[in-house]
Amino acid sequence: MGAFLDKPKTEKHNAHGAGNGLRYGLSSMQGWRVEMEDAHTAVVGIPHGLEDWSFFAVYDGHAGSRVANYCSTHLLEHITNNEDFRATEKPGSALEPSVENVKSGIRTGFLKIDEYMRNFSDLRNGMDRSGSTAVGVMISPEHVYFINCGDSRAVLYRNGQVCFSTQDHKPCNPREKERIQNAGGSVMIQRVNGSLAVSRALGDYDYKCVDGKGPTEQLVSPEPEVCEILRAEEDEFIILACDGIWDVMSNEELCEFVKSRLEVSDDLEKVCNWVVDTCLHKGSRDNMSIVLVCFSNAPKVSDEAVKKDAELDKYLESRVEGKSILFTRNDVIAFLSMKTKLLKAIMPLYVGSNSGMVVCLNFYVSGKNVFKPRGYCILVFHKHFLNVSFRFVLYLYRSKCNLVKCYIS
Incomplete structure (x- = not known):
């Protein structure tokens, strides 16, 4: 964590897709880092009765890619298969989960996958000390559920302006700092115990072993912040990105850049590639990943x-x-x-x-x-x-x- 190459690796991983009235594209680049520790999820049509729902997420790993990679494959199933998420459903019915059940199910899913990964032998014995932030959106026909754990970020661009942004979980935030100190830790140089730069994450079990404290009371908490927003006709696009992007571009700068690029190309992979190239040349030294989700009202090619x-x-x-x-x-x-x-x-x-x-x-x-x-x-x-x-x-x-x-x- 923190080591750099002599020159950046600029090869990109791309993907795109469409469905449920959405289009998405994504791009990820290793950049200057010695390893690629980011991962992502893009699912249009959630299985087992939620085919008109979609899920997108970005995971920013640190100290290794183990946790980020596992979450990219399994976090969604931990969310949708737990009893809290499905609490209002009846066997064989088409009833969708309520807003409160979705929010509760997402939180439960994070706690369950974090506890499940703790039992992996390499994570349990300290051979692997990796962790990962997670930022995502679950999009239903009526709502967008914003999910954040760590310092990756999601923004919603609506009617020509940034309508919503998730809040980064940093150790210096008063609420986060209070929890860290109550668990016997400290915040030095804006890091947990002078080491970890995020106050919430999956994995990072070295920071989750305080006796007498529950999983959400530890030095580092796996609990996500979940916010639901009603969808609107004016919704244009959502951006999910790791801090390798946000370190060099503000919410408004990135949204304006994406808007301007959508006016010259409808290739969402290309638009995402333009973003990571720009961030690299603006000085980002981190892995870079971005998922762009466009609604039907997204800017059109002019x-x-x-x-x-x-x-x-x-x-x-x-x-x-x-x-x-x-x-x-x-x-x-x-x-x-x-x-x-x-x-x-x-x-x-x-x-x-x-x-x-x-x-x-x-x-x-x-x-x-x-x-x-x-x-x-x-x-x-x-x-x-x-x-x-x-x-x-x-x-x-x-x-x-x-x-x-x-x-x-």
Whole structure:
């Protein structure tokens, strides 16, 4: 946990599917980490009477992939097969579980799978100390159940804005910190006993052995937070992602990015790939996984957006010289004027560099009188020229160009 490669592994695992009025795509990348410890679940049509329900989840493993991989295969069955989830059903009936039974069943399923895995020999004897966060959604015809245990995150984008987000379970949160201290632990450098960065997780049994305390009272709790939201016609998409994504993009930034990409492609795998590529080049050093679930009201491909995107690629290609992209000040002004909406740069963050003065700009695009995050750009000032990199990392990645190195003469 915490070890890095000399260069990132950028091969991706992809999948997609559709059903129950939903479309989904997913992408995962190992990145800079020595091992790939993420896992995911995507089920459209839950077996045994819930065929019009769907379940999606992302698991961010740490100290190994054992727990994450097992949960990706078996968590759903632990949820739907327990007595709390099915409490309102009668044998042979088509009656669906109530909202309270679903929420109770999800919590019970987490506790049951956590106790079940504790008996695995390698986890019991300490040979494997792995754990995993879990974030998921269970989608019924009427509700979306958001499920979170740890610091992965899910967001719902509705009617052009972030409508809901799960809350990260961090040791420094007052409620989490109180439980940790009541179990005899401490929070140091924002970690449980100075070590673990999450306060809720599956596995991590070294933190679940305090005598006299129940499973939800331990240093690390396996209890998920479950919230139900009524579905609405304005629902556009849900994003599930691990902290390798959220570490470098806020809820609003990621949703705006996904929205803009859905306007140029209906390939959800490709959209997810754009996300992980962007996060890698924005500095994420973790494994990266994202599941994108689109409702029928999700943004559609726009001919105008496709045209503008193609024009931008063509313009960038015209500026390639060898393995660098060179822009004059006038080129940057021309690039900004190509956008159909007004772009502005907020106060930059200055960073000293051997290759000149580096300025990180956060571009905002106006819409409905509100400036929304659009992406990042790094400008390297070198005499009278500007070398533009981060805004164009997707192009650089596709064209195999290296980021330009600038030397002060």
